[in-house]
Amino acid sequence: MSLIPLAPTFTAPQIDWVPLLPVIIVLGGAVVGVLIEAFAPVRNRRTINIVWSLLVVAAALVLASGQWIRTFAEATVIGEYVNDTWTVALQIITALLGLLALLVIADRSELKDGAFAAQPSDRPGSGEESLSLAKGYQRSEFFPLVLFSIGGMMLFPATDSLLTMFVALEVMSLPLYILVASSRRRRNISQEAGIKYFILGSFSSAFFLMGSALLYGFSGGSLRLGAIAAAVPAVSGMDWILLAGVFMVMVGLLFKVAAFPFHEWTPDVYTGAPTPITGFMAAGVKVAAFGALLRFYISVAGHLKWDFALIFALLAAATVIFGTLGGLVQGNIKRLLAYSSVAHAGFLLIGVLALVPTSAGSTAFYLLTYGIATIGAFAVVGLVRAQSPEGAIGGEANEVSQWAGLGRRSPALAFAMLIFLLSFAGIPLTAGFVGKFVVFAAGIQGGLGWLVGISLGASVITAAVYFRVVQVMFFREPAEGVTVVRSEGTAGVAIAITTALTILLGIFPAPVIDFLNQITVLIP
Template identity: 60%
Template sequence: MNLVAAADFLAPTVAWASLAPILIVLGAGVLGVLVEALAPVGARRAVGIGLACLATLAAAVVLVSRWLKVSSEPSSLGEYIEDPLTVVAQLILAVLGFLAVLVLADRTRVGDGAFAGQPSDTPGSTEEELTDAKAYQRSEVFPLALLSLGGMMLFPAADSYVMLFVALEVMSLPLYILAATARRRRQLSQEAALKYFVLGAFSSGFLLMGSALLYGFSGSLTISGLAGALVARSGMDMIGVAGVLMVLVGLLFKVGAAPFHAWTPDVYTGAPTPVTGFMAAAVKVAAFAAMLRFYQTCAAILQWDLVPVLVAVAALTMVVGTFAGVVQTDVKRMLAFSSIAHAGFVLIGVLSLVQGSTGHVLAYLLAYGLATVGAFGLVALVRRGDAEGAPGAEATALERWAGLGRTHPVIAGTMLLFLLSFAGIPLTGGFIGKFVVFSDGFAGGHGWLVALALACSAVTAFFYFRLVRLMFFAEPADGVVVVRSEGLSAVAVALCAAGTLALGVVPGPVLSVLSQVVILLP
């Protein structure tokens, strides 16, 4: 009997090549935790940075090689789908992750980074003073960033509600911790992390409840199984509609769409600025990629019931992000509301359902991600100076940026490039992203929504150019310094600027590749 049972046993087949990029990133994250626990104190930071950079670059190389196969032969590996959407979204995430790690790792010449020496120290306590006196610096931010990135890379490939939820939590939990680790204004940072955690748990509840309803509706835990059930049922089923809406609410929270946006300005302001850049750029790519798969596979079948609701969400998101951003006096809060407005613009591409719209949404997200990582990298370098000129906390108030174009023209000029991209000015990646997404929206029958988006784009340009006016046409502000860092942020910002220009000037090669992005439907 034992021999017969052994003969009948079939070893599972694991598609290691398909899973390699995620395994590299998550494996490096786990190894980084071991380095933090076991390596000598002096070597931890350097090893952590090296691991994070190598892992993201190695994952990007593997994904480029996978594209050659997947573009012609997409495949489903159970609950994991490897199709062009998965590979391109993961590649964008790996690139943005590499750039974000460079910004996370940067410190001033005196070792003053964005993160507390030991985030567990009570602000103002004796323990914190001792940590600062010994120049002790924990480096767990790098494995945390890698673990979060691994969850983001799982998000676009998930074909089941279980994997979708696990990926959501693996992505989110490290971000909750990272948001609480700011070196300065620690209590504000911890408050931001708590808000993010509480509201994130609320959104996870929506996702879980929606998944439960859809399982009861379809009898399947997979998104592809739900699609078959929706097609087989005739007429509107309220359980299916409610379940789809609740899952979409969980995803809309992550992209910061109104009315699920309330966490965005506070968390972006309180979190360490390099973490804000990583979160603003990468989370949007992961969540929108998952939304593209879920919407085109399932929700589009119910589009007659869902489109009015989602169009209202897109319109409200654009209006809230635009007009709330006009009254902001802080650079980080301004960029937070800008990100909300951009989420509304991207939703037009998700709803359009025309040929090539999936790739165009990813083009928009790539352009937005490059400009976002670069802009927040620059914000981290502009500091308030004391009477002796030593750098202090970040100078995020808009008036502090006055005259920066005269005192530091390279910093101001690069920030100008990123603001032009956010505004959608020609010869930048942002213009190409908006052009292709708005074109898809018009072709998909959402002309009035595109008209609203164009009007909102014009208004957002107002508050971008208000900062430009301050930088180049106002007298320099007193007590503001641009710190000299170790140079890692400069490398990241330069790469982001080059990518923003390249996407705007010669977008053809990237758009040609992205035009091949399709979603493997059941």
């Protein structure tokens, strides 16, 4: 009697692909962008990649916006992907900021000199680099790299697993390491910034992975946030593993948001990176990292409030203080905005730590207003350039003293920068004021009044920092050896949009706040 082996049975998984479409389109668009770079004619590669990248991110923005009503009615979990209103709201914000950042990244001056090296692989100062510049050669692979990073940003706060979160973190970060090191000018400083960002980013990833391993052991073999949270009250005798794991994961996330004492990379990287990438990184990474940070804190770390609440609140206070004091002594506009970014990370931590019903909505609104103003501000920085006595246009004029008289030289550009600086300072009738108001209100409601008091005092000091730049722009004679370049116009479009949004969100914030206050963070 012969035995006939039974055919193996396989049940195909039922996957709802619709909620995943925004991420799929961005990452798939990045792959197509690589193929465009490989096969499109050399003369047309840049134009094709610009148009394609803008279409991809615009499509992701439309699809993410269309998900809101469906997700608001019913939040779902697809494998390790959490499709809740927190995910959708941050994907909308990320896609909007990515679209604005791409307009700045795509811009070139009247000399056709973009912010990126002709070929990033050329050794700085070498004959190969001189030949690439002389021939007007310009690689455009940074557009698919930006799309890959945006895809990682959209996935990072949407995951319910520390493993998937780490993969998203690397998809977001690895392209940025390359982009930071690809500046057209000051190539040595740019490559140094890329190396610093890569090395310190690797350390933060190591902390994140070690913390994930400890939490895996504590939970009994799961990396899902829900399973870890469920194990917190159920498992006894392993508190040290839980505390060490949570702290290490938080260290990895706090590095990405540039919180004290993990902020030291920020000034050097912001200064050395191509200015459009600095704006993209400062805005987009903050949205993604705070998205993941808030999800992890609400799901897991918040259960250890008695152990960690004061520690993280003190870190938030130190972040605000060091960011504020660091900005006071800066003479370089990019370093000034870098320390401003550190201070804003401290303000945002208030929204995360508050743990009140409006925490998520308040944090999302602050991320939106800060991201819009940041992309606009760095777009302005990229247009203020040094000029030789013979009239040759050089690199960016990043010293604050070189911005003297910008209000007379280019009133429209100076007005836009004024709006962005007022928003950073939290002056009424700007989006930044409303963002600080809602986050500070959540902090007071969550029992963090002392931290809000420190932040209010720091806001007054940072206002003095920003008004020093305003005074230089509008109340001094124009500096010699500086000019505002004419460009292809895409950066001007981004500056106009970000200026308008900063004003509109400051005067009419209610619809957006009401929209974002409907956010709920699902804990599976």
